[in-house]
Amino acid sequence: MKLRNWQLPLAIVLFMTGILLVSALNALQSEAEPEPRTKSKAESLIAMIETQEKELKDYEKTIDARRDSLAKHQKDIATGKIEVQTLQYELDQLKTLSGVSDVEGKGITVFLDDNNKGYEIAKSKAPEQAKPEDFLIHDKHLLYIVYELRVGGAEAISINGQRVVCSSDIRCMGTTIGVNTSAIGPPFVIKAIGDPDRMSKVLETDTSQYNILKMAGYPVRIEKQKKITIGSYKGSYQFSYTEPKGEQ
Amino acid sequence: MWVPILGLVIGLVIGSVLNVPIPGAYAKYLSIAVLAALDSAFGGVKSIFDEKFNAAILLTGFFTNALLAALLAYLGDQLGVDLYLAAVFAFGVRLFQNLAIIRRELLSRWIDNRKIAKAKRDNHD
Numbered sequence: 018m019k020l021r022n023w024q025l026p027l028a029i030v031l032f033m034t035g036i037l038l039v040s041a042l043n044a045l046q047s048e049a050e051p052e053p054r055t056k057s058k059a060e061s062l063i064a065m066i067e068t069q070e071k072e073l074k075d076y077e078k079t080i081d082a083r084r085d086s087l088a089k090h091q092k093d094i095a096t097g098k099i100e101v102q103t104l105q106y107e108l109d110q111l112k113t114l115s116g117v118s119d120v121e122g123k124g125i126t127v128f129l130d131d132n133n134k135g136y137e138i139a140k141s142k143a144p145e146q147a148k149p150e151d152f153l154i155h156d157k158h159l160l161y162i163v164y165e166l167r168v169g170g171a172e173a174i175s176i177n178g179q180r181v182v183c184s185s186d187i188r189c190m191g192t193t194i195g196v197n198t199s200a201i202g203p204p205f206v207i208k209a210i211g212d213p214d215r216m217s218k219v220l221e222t223d224t225s226q227y228n229i230l231k232m233a234g235y236p237v238r239i240e241k242q243k244k245i246t247i248g249s250y251k252g253s254y255q256f257s258y259t260e261p262k263g264e265q
Numbered sequence: 266m267w268v269p270i271l272g273l274v275i276g277l278v279i280g281s282v283l284n285v286p287i288p289g290a291y292a293k294y295l296s297i298a299v300l301a302a303l304d305s306a307f308g309g310v311k312s313i314f315d316e317k318f319n320a321a322i323l324l325t326g327f328f329t330n331a332l333l334a335a336l337l338a339y340l341g342d343q344l345g346v347d348l349y350l351a352a353v354f355a356f357g358v359r360l361f362q363n364l365a366i367i368r369r370e371l372l373s374r375w376i377d378n379r380k381i382a383k384a385k386r387d388n389h390d
Contacts, residue, residue, distance in 0.1 A: 023313050026320035028272030030309060030327045034302035035276020037331070040285055041299045044292035 113173070116182040116250035120173045124210035124245045125217055127162065127227065129154050131203045132235045154203055154235070156189040159196075161226035162207060163187065169216030171209040173247045177201040180250040197252055213241040293342075294335040297352050301330035304356040307363040314370040330356075 112118045136152035163181055166174055174181040179196040181187070186195065193200035209216055217239050220227040231237050287295060305327035312318045334352040341348020 023309070023318045023320070024268040026323050027269040027306065027309050027313075030302065030306050030323060031269050031273035032276035032279075033327065033331075034299065034306055035273045035278075036280040036283075037295060037299045037302050039277055039280030040287055041292060041295035043281075043284060044287040044289060044295055 115254065116173065116180045119246065119249050120210060121244060121246040122172070122210040123213055123243050124171070124173075124208065124241075125213045125220075126240045126242060126245060127166075127205075127207040127209070127220065128236075128238050128240070129158070129162070129203070129205040129207065129230065130236045132233065134236070135234045152235075154194075154205060154230075156187050156194045158226055158230060159194060159205065159207070160187045162220070165219050165225050165227060166207070166209045166211070166216055169209075169211060169219035171211040171216055173210040175208045175247045177206055178248060180248060182250045182252075184252075184254065185250075197250070208245050208247050210245060210247060217241060293349060294338050297334040297338045297349050297356075298331040300353060300356045300360075301334040302327060304360050304363070305330055307360055307367065311363045311366050311370075314367060 109118075113120055131154055132152040136147060136149055139147035139152070159176060163174055163176070176187070176196050179185070179199060179201065181196065185197050188195050190200050193202045194205075195201075219225065220239060222228060227237060227239075305323065308326065309318065309323040312323070334349075334356065337352050338349030341351075
């Protein structure tokens with residue numbers, strides 16, 4: 018009987034205690050512990066993300082800078098290439114101009130020889146008056162013809178295989194003619210690259226040296242050719258006194 | 266004898282089934298209330314052994330103790346004093362005292378029962 022008396026109230030108290038205990042444990046587990054943890058975790062994650070975003074931005078900036086410099090370098094290379102190309106082009110032109118390279122193109126070939134026939138005739142007519150040197154091709158004839166060819170727009174000239182360049186000398190060497198310090202003799206073959214019609218027109222004008230020789234009876238003739246090859250200048254350019262003027 | 270234990274088990278089950286969401290800030294007060302409730306329960310058990318059990322005292326003590334303990338802890342928090350420690354101390358000391366009394370009572374009863382049983386056996390012989 019006494020047992021029943023205390024059983025129910027105690028059961029109620031313990032029942033409430035149980036509910037309170039579980040609630041307290043739940044509150045401690047779900048709220049007191051996880052919340053701050055998640056909070057701090059979230060905060061640290063946010064901080065981490067922020068720092069990483071900052072880093073990312075820095076990297077992006079560096080990428081931009083690198084890209085800019087890369088573009089600049091590529092531009093430099095491109096301009097360098099263009100410069101090299103123009104330089105190469107200039108070099109080729111200068112090589113052609115200076116005659117250090119073999120060239121080919123359309124042009125004319127002028128054949129000249131001593132007027133042996135005329136000399137024979139003159140000798141038979143008046144042996145005392147006939148002078149052999151009056152019937153020879155002289156250095157001056159070649160010089161004039163070369164200059165007449167240049168007037169006609171010749172871009173490359175050679176005499177008996179000797180390339181006539183800007184420093185070439187054409188002079189009398191007794192019985193032979195010196196071109197580029199090498200002795201050559203008749204018959205002379207002058208090759209010139211250029212406009213064939215223009216050059217032959219200049220050569221055939223009344224006052225030209227070629228026409229004078231022709232009129233005098235020298236065996237001369239002009240041959241227009243579609244393609245002639247002129248060898249390179251075998252000598253060397255040496256400047257002992259000339260220096261390029263400094264641009265500085 | 267099994268009814269109070271059954272009550273405890275049902276309370277635990279209902280508590281975990283309901284799973285009332287309680288903010289973490291109140292967890293401390295709840296713990297104090299739990300302590301007070303346990304104190305009341307053990308006090309009740311002790312009173313049974315003392316044969317001074319009173320349902321009204323037990324129930325009022327249970328509710329007032331739990332509420333007052335929680336209130337005291339809250340007040341302490343507002344004042345910036347760890348007043349809940351006082352409640353923990355008071356309830357803790359009483360809990361252990363009551364437990365000791367219960368243990369002793371149970372032990373003495375068990376010994377008495379053995380003595381009685383032995384005497385009965387001797388008498389039979």
